Every structure is written in structure tokens, then in C-alpha cells.
Amino acid sequence: MDRIEEKICRLIDEHQEEIKAFGRDIWHHGEMGYKEVRTSEKFAEYGKKYGLVTEQGLAVTGVKCYLKGKEKKGITVAVVGEMDALPIPDHPDANPETGASHCCGHNAQLAGVVGAMMALTDEEVREAMEGNVVFLAAPAEEYVDLPFKQKLMEEGKIRYGGGKCELIRTGALDDVDIAIGHHTQPGEELVLSNSSSNGFVNKVVTYTGRAAHAAAAPQWGIDAQNAAVLAFHALDIQRESFQEKDFVRLHAVITRGGSAANIIADDVQMDASIRAKHIPAYIDAAKKADRAFRAGAVATGCGMKIETVPGYMPTVPCTDVKALEEALEDAAAGSYRITYQGADKHIAASTDFGDVSCLMPLLQFGTGGYEGQLHNPNVKVTDEYLAYVMTAKIFALTAYKLLKNGGDYAKALLDSYKAVLTKESYLALMDSMSTTEVKEMEPLEVV
Ligand SMILES: [Zn+2]
Ligand SMILES: [Zn+2]
Numbered sequence: 543m544d545r546i547e548e549k550i551c552r553l554i555d556e557h558q559e560e561i562k563a564f565g566r567d568i569w570h571h572g573e574m575g576y577k578e579v580r581t582s583e584k585f586a587e588y589g590k591k592y593g594l595v596t597e598q599g600l601a602v603t604g605v606k607c608y609l610k611g612k613e614k615k616g617i618t619v620a621v622v623g624e625m626d627a628l629p630i631p632d633h634p635d636a637n638p639e640t641g642a643s644h645c646c647g648h649n650a651q652l653a654g655v656v657g658a659m660m661a662l663t664d665e666e667v668r669e670a671m672e673g674n675v676v677f678l679a680a681p682a683e684e685y686v687d688l689p690f691k692q693k694l695m696e697e698g699k700i701r702y703g704g705g706k707c708e709l710i711r712t713g714a715l716d717d718v719d720i721a722i723g724h725h726t727q728p729g730e731e732l733v734l735s736n737s738s739s740n741g742f743v744n745k746v747v748t749y750t751g752r753a754a755h756a757a758a759a760p761q762w763g764i765d766a767q768n769a770a771v772l773a774f775h776a777l778d779i780q781r782e783s784f785q786e787k788d789f790v791r792l793h794a795v796i797t798r799g800g801s802a803a804n805i806i807a808d809d810v811q812m813d814a815s816i817r818a819k820h821i822p823a824y825i826d827a828a829k830k831a832d833r834a835f836r837a838g839a840v841a842t843g844c845g846m847k848i849e850t851v852p853g854y855m856p857t858v859p860c861t862d863v864k865a866l867e868e869a870l871e872d873a874a875a876g877s878y879r880i881t882y883q884g885a886d887k888h889i890a891a892s893t894d895f896g897d898v899s900c901l902m903p904l905l906q907f908g909t910g911g912y913e914g915q916l917h918n919p920n921v922k923v924t925d926e927y928l929a930y931v932m933t934a935k936i937f938a939l940t941a942y943k944l945l946k947n948g949g950d951y952a953k954a955l956l957d958s959y960k961a962v963l964t965k966e967s968y969l970a971l972m973d974s975m976s977t978t979e980v981k982e983m984e985p986l987e988v989v
Contacts, residue, residue: 543872546670546946550938551873553661558931561660564588565653565930569923570635572627572642572649575682575705576602576694581625581652585679588656592663594677601681601708602699609662609675616673617952619941620718621658622898623651624683626705632919645921647726647912650929652679654724654909657934662941671945673952676718681705683894685744685853702972703744704854704894710901711969720952722866722940723895723906724933728916730925732870732880732932733908736863737887739896740789740817741856743828743975747773747794747835750845750983753808761988763806769838769846770796770810776834777814783830788823791890792816792831817892819856821962821971828975836981845983852975855968857896857904859885861958865951866905869939873932900962903955905940909933 543551554561564584573581582603589596589607597606603625626648631641659677661667682691682705694700700708709715727733749770754763777792784790794814800807816831818824832848839846870880898904911929914920923929944952963971 546667547872547939547942549664550661550667550942551935553664554657554931554934554938557657557660558927561653561657561930561934562926564656565649565926568649568652569644572637572644573625574629574640574642574687575626575684576691576700578603578625578681582679582681585625585652585656588659589677592659594663600714601705601712602694603681604705604709604714605679606714607659607677609668609677614674614717617719617945617949617956618674618676618717619944619952620676620678620715620721621655621937621941622678622680622721622723623655624648624680624705625652626682626684628684628917629686630917630919633921643919645918646684646916647921647929648683650726650909650911650933651724653930654933654937655679657931658938658941661934661938667942671942672949673945675941675945680709702852704897706894707854707897707972710897710965715898715901716965719902719956720944721898721902721904722937723904724937725906725908726912726916726929727908727910728912728914728921729910730878730928731910732874732878732936733883734863734867734870734880735883735906735908736859736885737857737883737889738819738859738885739857739889740791740819740892741821741824741896742815742817742853742892743824744851744853745814745816745828745831745835746849747812747814748847749810749839751806751808751810751842752985754806756804756806760806764808764843764983764985765806766810766844767800767807769842769844770812772841773812773835773838776837777831780827780830780834784827787819789819789888789890790817790823790827792827815853817890819888821856832979839981843984843986846981848979850975850977852972854892854894855896855900857893858899858962860903860905862955863905865943865955866907866940868943869936870907872939873935878928878932897968901965901968902961903959907936909936
């Protein structure tokens with residue numbers, strides 16, 4: 543570690559009680575996506591306290607604090623923390639009014655970003671960096687609470703579900719060149735996460751039938767549940783066409799079914815997610831899913847509506863992780879084990895960090911300090927130093943290493959990176975996945 547890096551670690555350690563208190567406060571006040579009003583305000587208060595130009599209300603609740611002012615000077619590194627919680631009211635620390643709880647540990651991300659702010663705003667540290675750092679609080683990573691997001695879409699406040707998708711769309715990432723992201727990984731380790739992950743598209747399928755007495759006169763009915771059941775089987779038979787290299791995941795549930803056994807169901811709704819490692823693969827799988835949904839409607843004569851909404855892009859591993867690797871080793875200082883998840887590891891789940899990784903290099907790491915399973919009410923923080931303070935150190939050290947020495951690491955990283963999409967092709971692709979297909983009911987005469 544050079545002298546400045548030692549100073550970064552020392553400053554963060556000196557502020558550790560404040561960083562832990564911030565992480566704890568966010569933990570106890572979970573808010574769901576695009577509703578992070580209190581969370582974003584708390585974050586913005588820190589930006590203002592440290593004298594940073596602070597923009598609020600980006601993609602509804604997002605916040606951006608500029609270390610060296612808004613004017614673009616050289617390479618800009620964004621230190622990104624997610625703000626949103628999950629609808630898990632069974633968690634002992636769930637928000638009593640909304641049931642939101644931080645069972646995905648996003649509070650640690652935000653505590654880490656605030657902690658990094660405390661060190662990087664030191665005058666000597668700031669001056670040792672070429673380029674700029676943006677401290678970014680991102681809304682709505684979790685793909686939950688869909689009716690609320692739909693309402694925001696109808697009101698024209700958002701176009702896509704994911705917070706980072708909206709940050710890209712609204713131009714909040716236009717001046718960012720490199721992003722650093724973090725995620726909690728229950729356990730006691732530090733993780734260099736450079737794995738790929740699946741992209742996905744989401745579909746809500748509604749079958750409309752005709753109710754009738756299921757025992758006395760079923761011939762007068764058109765069974766919407768039969769359409770859904772047939773669609774499930776048709777989805778199954780698509781699976782043999784998927785290739786292992788693409789990690790296709792196709793899953794659907796019935797979210798609205800029949801009301802009673804003696805009534806032919808006239809209104810059945812399904813929710814489906816179609817995922818794959820590559821964009822062409824999940825678009826192909828989505829077309830096959832549409833065929834399966836149509837099959838249910840064709841065979842039964844039900845009406846059908848397929849509403850398609852783009853989800854997230856696949857995560858593209860970073861080509862050069864030197865800055866992050868060194869930051870993890872420095873922060874660990876021999877006291878923590880570091881696990882390496884390389885580009886050969888693939889995660890079948892999805893994140894809107896994937897969207898960011900298609901446009902710019904994304905360095906991602908994990909820290910422990912939690913136990914339990916993410917997205918489960920048993921999640922709890924067991925080591926606040928590891929969960930919050932170590933996160934702050936790794937964020938700050940990575941940003942500093944990218945921009946020190948005239949920004950040579952940042953330049954090398956940008957030189958080695960090839961964007962999968964431009965902002966324009968990204969938006970065109972997202973919009974091409976926002977579709978509605980309608981098929982009218984086709985009842986036959988009862989003979
Ligand atoms: Zn999550
Ligand atoms: Zn998460």
C-alpha cells in the first residue's frame with residue numbers, strides 16, 4: 543500500500559462507528575424499489591455534508607454526488623450502491639408499515655459507498671486522483687412489487703423496471719466511464735466477483751375464457767385454466783431445443799387461477815421469466831415461450847394477452863480486474879480470505895448491473911458479515927465491520943487505484959474493454975422487448 547492507501551484505510555477505520563450506524567439505520571428502514579425516499583435522502587445528506595455537488599431524483603429516487611464537481615474532466619469512476627429492500631414482512635427487522643426488509647443486504651452497499659465518500663473527500667486523497675469519482679445511490683434493483691412499477695410506467699415516470707436501466711435511459715450514467723459494484727455474500731470472506739450472469743425478459747400472460755357450471759353444463763364454458771395447463775406442457779417441450787452453453791432458464795407460475803372447482807375458470811394469469819447467458823439465446827427462448835402460450839389459446843379458443851417487459855441484460859465479465867484485486871488484498875491485510883469468482887463462473891440469476899456491464903467496464907466484489915440465505919427472512923448481519931467497513935475500504939481503494947498515477951489503471955481497463963452495446967442500441971433492444979400481443983377469444987357454437 544502506498545501512503546495514500548494507508549490513509550484511506552485509516553480514515554475509514556476512524557469513521558467506522560458512523561459507517562456502521564448508517565448501515566444499521568438503512569437496515570432498519572427498508573424501502574422497496576422507487577420508494578427509497580428516506581434512504582435516498584439520508585444518502586444525499588452525506589453528499590451535502592461533505593460539500594459535494596449532489597443531484598437527487600434521478601430515475602425517481604437515485605442520487606449522484608460528484609467528488610470534483612459536475613464538469614467532465616478525464617475518466618469518471620462511479621462507486622455504486624443499491625438502495626432497495628425486498629417485500630419480506632416475516633423478517634424480524636422488516637419495516638412495520640410496508641413489510642420491506644433488507645434480505646438482499648443492499649444496506650451494506652450503501653454504507654460502503656458512504657464510507658468511501660468519507661475517505662476520498664479528504665483533500666490529499668482527492669488531489670492524488672486524476673479524473674473524477676461519482677458516489678451513486680441506485681434505485682430498484684430487485685424485480686419485485688411489479689404493480690407499483692407498472693403504475694409508474696403508466697404515469698410516464700419510468701419506462702423499464704430496473705433502476706440502473708432507468709439511470710442509463712435518463713442519461714445519469716452518460717458521464718460515467720467505469721462502475722464499481724458490490725454485493726453481500728453471506729459468510730466471512732471477501733469475494734472478487736467477475737462471473738457472468740443471465741439476462742432475462744418477463745412475460746405476463748392472461749387467458750380469458752367463459753365461466754359455466756363445471757359439472758352441470760361445462761359445454762357452455764371456455765376453460766382458461768386448460769389454456770394455462772397446456773401452455774405449461776408446451777413450455778416443457780421447448781426445453782430440448784436449448785443448449786447447455788446458454789444456461790437457459792424458463793419458469794412460469796399461475797398468479798391468478800380459478801375460483802372454485804365447479805366453475806369453469808374464465809380468467810387465468812401466468813407470470814413467466816425467460817433467462818439466458820447471451821442476448822440472442824434469451825430472445826430465442828422468449829419466442830419459443832410465446833409459441834407455447836399461443837398453443838394454449840389456440841387449442842382452447844380462449845382469448846389471450848401476452849405482455850412482454852424487458853428485464854435485465856446478461857453480465858459481461860470485466861477484462862482487467864487488477865485495481866480491484868489489489869484493493870481486496872490491501873483491505874484484507876492478511877486477515878480475511880479472498881475467494882475469486884472468475885469469468886468462467888456463471889450465475890443463472892440476473893441483475894441490472896448486467897445492463898451497466900454491457901456499456902462500460904464493471905468491477906464487482908462481495909463481502910461477508912451476514913448469515914442466512916439472501917431473499918429469505920433468516921438473513922442477518924453478524925459482523926458489521928466486515929459487512930460495512932470493509933466494503934467501504936474496498937470501494938475507496940479500487941476507485942483510488944484506478945485514478946492514481948495519472949489514471950493509468952483506468953486507462954488500461956478502458957483500452958481492454960469492448961462494449962457489447964451502445965446506449966442507443968441498448969435502448970432499441972429494451973424497447974423491442976416491450977410488446978403486447980392480443981388474440982381474441984374464438985368460441986365455437988355449442989351443438
Ligand atoms: Zn436480491
Ligand atoms: Zn441484491
